[in-house]
Amino acid sequence: MSDTVKNTLLFAGVAALIAGTGFIQSWNAALFILNMGLISAIMALGVNLQWGIAGLFNVGVMGFVALGGLATVLVSMPPVGDAWAAGGARVMAGLALGAATIVAAVLLHRHMAAGRARSLAMIALLAGGFFLYRFVFDAGVVAVEAVNPAGTGYLGGLGLPVLLAWPVGGLLAAGAAWLIGKTALGLRSDYLAIATLGIAEIVIAVMKNEDWLARGVKNVTGLPRPVPYEIDLQQDPAFVARAEGLGIDPVTASTLYTKVGYAILFVVVLAIIFWMAQKALNSPWGRMMRAIRDNEVAAEAMGKDVTARHLQIFILGSAVCGVAGAMMTTLDGQLTPSSYQPLRFTFLIWVMVIVGGSGNNLGAVLGGFLIWFLWVQVEPIGLGLMQLITAGMAEGSALKEHLLGSAAHMRLFTMGLILLLVLRFSPRGLIPEK
Amino acid sequence: MDILNALVALSNFVIIPAIAYGSQLALGALGVTLIYGILRFSNFAHGDTMAFGAMLAVLTTWWLQSMGVGLGPLPTALLALPVAILGTMALLLLTDRTVYRFYRQQKAKPIIFVMASLGVMFIMNGLVRIIIGPDDQRFSDGERFIISARNFKQMTGLQEGLAVKTTQGITVVTAIIVVVALFWFLNRTRTGKSMRAYSDNEDLALLSGINPERVVLVTWLIVAGLTTIAGVLYGLDKSFKPFVYFMLLLPIFASAIVGGLGNPLGAIAGGFVIAFSEVFITYAWKKVLGYLAPEGLAPDGLIQLLSTDYKFAVSFVILVIVLLFKPTGLFKGQSV
Numbered sequence: 152m153s154d155t156v157k158n159t160l161l162f163a164g165v166a167a168l169i170a171g172t173g174f175i176q177s178w179n180a181a182l183f184i185l186n187m188g189l190i191s192a193i194m195a196l197g198v199n200l201q202w203g204i205a206g207l208f209n210v211g212v213m214g215f216v217a218l219g220g221l222a223t224v225l226v227s228m229p230p231v232g233d234a235w236a237a238g239g240a241r242v243m244a245g246l247a248l249g250a251a252t253i254v255a256a257v258l259l260h261r262h263m264a265a266g267r268a269r270s271l272a273m274i275a276l277l278a279g280g281f282f283l284y285r286f287v288f289d290a291g292v293v294a295v296e297a298v299n300p301a302g303t304g305y306l307g308g309l310g311l312p313v314l315l316a317w318p319v320g321g322l323l324a325a326g327a328a329w330l331i332g333k334t335a336l337g338l339r340s341d342y343l344a345i346a347t348l349g350i351a352e353i354v355i356a357v358m359k360n361e362d363w364l365a366r367g368v369k370n371v372t373g374l375p376r377p378v379p380y381e382i383d384l385q386q387d388p389a390f391v392a393r394a395e396g397l398g399i400d401p402v403t404a405s406t407l408y409t410k411v412g413y414a415i416l417f418v419v420v421l422a423i424i425f426w427m428a429q430k431a432l433n434s435p436w437g438r439m440m441r442a443i444r445d446n447e448v449a450a451e452a453m454g455k456d457v458t459a460r461h462l463q464i465f466i467l468g469s470a471v472c473g474v475a476g477a478m479m480t481t482l483d484g485q486l487t488p489s490s491y492q493p494l495r496f497t498f499l500i501w502v503m504v505i506v507g508g509s510g511n512n513l514g515a516v517l518g519g520f521l522i523w524f525l526w527v528q529v530e531p532i533g534l535g536l537m538q539l540i541t542a543g544m545a546e547g548s549a550l551k552e553h554l555l556g557s558a559a560h561m562r563l564f565t566m567g568l569i570l571l572l573v574l575r576f577s578p579r580g581l582i583p584e585k
Numbered sequence: 586m587d588i589l590n591a592l593v594a595l596s597n598f599v600i601i602p603a604i605a606y607g608s609q610l611a612l613g614a615l616g617v618t619l620i621y622g623i624l625r626f627s628n629f630a631h632g633d634t635m636a637f638g639a640m641l642a643v644l645t646t647w648w649l650q651s652m653g654v655g656l657g658p659l660p661t662a663l664l665a666l667p668v669a670i671l672g673t674m675a676l677l678l679l680t681d682r683t684v685y686r687f688y689r690q691q692k693a694k695p696i697i698f699v700m701a702s703l704g705v706m707f708i709m710n711g712l713v714r715i716i717i718g719p720d721d722q723r724f725s726d727g728e729r730f731i732i733s734a735r736n737f738k739q740m741t742g743l744q745e746g747l748a749v750k751t752t753q754g755i756t757v758v759t760a761i762i763v764v765v766a767l768f769w770f771l772n773r774t775r776t777g778k779s780m781r782a783y784s785d786n787e788d789l790a791l792l793s794g795i796n797p798e799r800v801v802l803v804t805w806l807i808v809a810g811l812t813t814i815a816g817v818l819y820g821l822d823k824s825f826k827p828f829v830y831f832m833l834l835l836p837i838f839a840s841a842i843v844g845g846l847g848n849p850l851g852a853i854a855g856g857f858v859i860a861f862s863e864v865f866i867t868y869a870w871k872k873v874l875g876y877l878a879p880e881g882l883a884p885d886g887l888i889q890l891l892s893t894d895y896k897f898a899v900s901f902v903i904l905v906i907v908l909l910f911k912p913t914g915l916f917k918g919q920s921v
Contacts, residue, residue, distance in 0.1 A: 206696070208696050208699060208700065210629075210703065281890075285890075334905050334908050334909055335908060338908060338912050339695075340694075340695060340696045340699075341626065341627040341695060341696065341699050342842070342908060342912075344627065344629070344696075344699055345627060345835075345838045345842070345904070346901075346904070346905070346908070348629075348834070348835065348838075349835050349839075349897070349900075349901040349904065350901070352832070352835060352897055352901075353895075353897065353898050353901055356894055356895055356897065356898065359894070360892065360894045360895070493831075494707065498703070498707060501700075501703075553718075556718070557714065557715040557716075557718065560711050560714035560715050560719070561711070561715070562711075563707050563708075563710050563711030563714065564707070564708055564711030564712065564715065565711075566707055567704045567705070567706070567707030567708035567710075567711060568704075568708060570700075570703070570704040570707070571684060571701060571704040571705070571708070574697070574700060574701060574704065575684075575687060
């Protein structure tokens with residue numbers, strides 16, 4: 152069986168699984184799986200770029216995805232005029248002061264000779280800068296958060312079209328990746344893992360606690376959408392007439408219509424990113440990356456700047472994750488910082504890449520669809536399994552209750568197990584690298 | 586100016602909690618550093634191993650309590666500790682057999698070990714949540730305080746109280762005993778010396794007839810002891826919650842790297858550096874400064890450098906600074 156036939160069969164299999172959901176459960180559920188599958192595939196492409204092509208271990212995918220989500224709010228929500236008037240300038244001035252302090256410290260470090268004088272000057276500069284920053288910034292934050300805390304209490308966004316947020320999300324994630332890569336790349340390979348783990352937690356902590364930015368745990372809801380609202384469609388006589396012509400009731404038709412709209416947008420983005428990833432993989436640049444991955448010492452001896460190339464691909468991969476994060480928040484229509492869990496947004500993506508086939512873009516896309524499908528459908532299966540195990544136990548026994556209650560945690564266990572099994576017995580995945 | 590009250594307030598809210606937290610971090614970082622030195626990878630499952638060990642201790646404590654066994658003023662969990670350590674040893678040896686040994690024989694890259702440890706981390710995390718659930722569990726009993734704030738005030742007549750929790754005392758005492766025993770073992774016994782030799786130079790150690798599988802086995806046994814003790818002490822001092830142990834991973838790694846990965850002495854120093862900076866930076870200094878400042882100049886605000894929500898950011902920033910300026914850590918660690 153040739154590779155093309157095998158790959159086509161694999162993709163057809165996943166398509167059949169999703170279509171099966173459509174026939175058995177509902178087309179709404181199937182489209183939901185398809186849409187999130189498309190987003191997952193993009194995230195998997197980003198991680199595959201880092202791990203599959205360059206061998207970089209990023210366990211902070213969640214942080215980059217969350218930054219993409221933040222970009223959606225910052226770009227698409229209308230600005231809150233009162234909040235800007237109350238303290239917007241002060242907050243911005245505070246942030247600028249903070250940034251200026253760091254830049255000044257970097258310049259100082261570069262231009263003064265090493266020694267005690269430099270250390271003291273650095274400490275004085277950083278301490279002074281910090282207090283000045285807090286002095287300017289804090290009052291601004293209090294003023295901004297005091298403006299209608301139940302409704303807004305934040306600065307709002309720029310009020311631009313939401314589609315613009317997708318590339319901006321990529322840029323935000325790329326910026327964060329640059330910071331991390333600058334510090335942790337070029338050192339031992341596990342330091343990057345630790346640094347990314349840390350930055351992901353910190354991004355989430357900032358999003359939860361800085362209410363002036365995106366309302367923190369109060370969440371931003373009602374994000375603008377790139378597709379029409381269901382309710383508008385249902386009131387549009389032309390749409391209702393067409394739906395009835397097809398024999399579907401208007402309510403179902405409207406939800407399907409918007410979901411298909413999203414799916415088309417996502418397919419376009421996936422196609423673009425896949426095309427670019429494929430081009431990158433097969434270009435001289437991609438060959439160089441794989442050469443570095445397979446033997447860093449030899450590549451360095453051939454005159455390749457390993458650290459700079461790693462930084463490059465780390466930023467690119469993180470940007471792809473950021474774009475996917477922005478798309479996901481757009482699909483959800485709201486930003487909920489507390490919903491970002493490392494298991495769901497870091498670990499699951501890793502399982503997708505490894506199961507699909509690390510180093511192969513097609514494999515990453517397949518893994519994205521397949522694992523997402525399983526993730527959605529494993530929960531009922533897990534509960535069923537627990538019910539089977541506990542079937543023989545007495546009704547109302549404490550152990551039975553406990554086991555049924557813990558079925559939700561089966562996901563952690565299963566995903567860990569899948570990763571270990573694939574890593575050990577089939578490290579090349581479903582569609583291996585050529 | 587009231588230096589005495591300021592000093593008492595400072596010890597009560599900063600120094601004593603930081604010493605206890607630092608001891609817990611140091612024990613955790615010792616485990617990370619040992620695994621790094623001998624098995625040469627960063628073990629991401631460390632936090633969840635702590636959770637697993639602590640969970641065993643919690644379950645054993647509940648069982649002992651239901652049997653009416655106790656230690657009087659000391660927490661019953663101390664009696665449960667040996668059982669928990671044995672259980673964790675069994676679990677770690679099992680994971681080594683089923684997961685890590687295969688990659689060791691393959692001579693896989695360290696990053697593959699790290700990935701495998703991530704898988705182990707999620708399996709352990711899942712196990713703990715399935716067995717005991719994701720909620721907070723309290724299992725400390727016995728006397729709550731060595732010195733309570735009210736007694737201290739009565740004794741000294743000061744305005745500020747100084748409270749020392751029993752768990753804090755136990756933490757420090759246990760940490761000292763464990764560290765002394767560990768260093769005695771590493772420096773004085775034959776097995777300990779062979780472990781250090783293996784960590785310094787694997788090839789040379791193999792040539793001189795050291796059995797690598799035995800070294801690895803002993804390492805896992807010691808790590809099981811260290812993680813369980815650290816996990817139980819942390820759980821006694823704060824409370825047992827599986828998710829918190831996952832979050833501890835960052836400060837523990839930061840401690841080990843700040844001290845110098847692979848260097849046990851560095852792990853202890855790193856633990857205290859991280860703990861003190863975390864507490865110093867997230868503590869609201871209003872009270873202490875209020876005593877120190879001259880009449881009428883007492884601060885209005887909380888004088889808190891960062892809110893406690895960002896305590897993990899503190900360890901991260903210290904980690905980044907060390908990686909930038911001294912990648913081998915304060916004490917010379919193994920590699921860059």
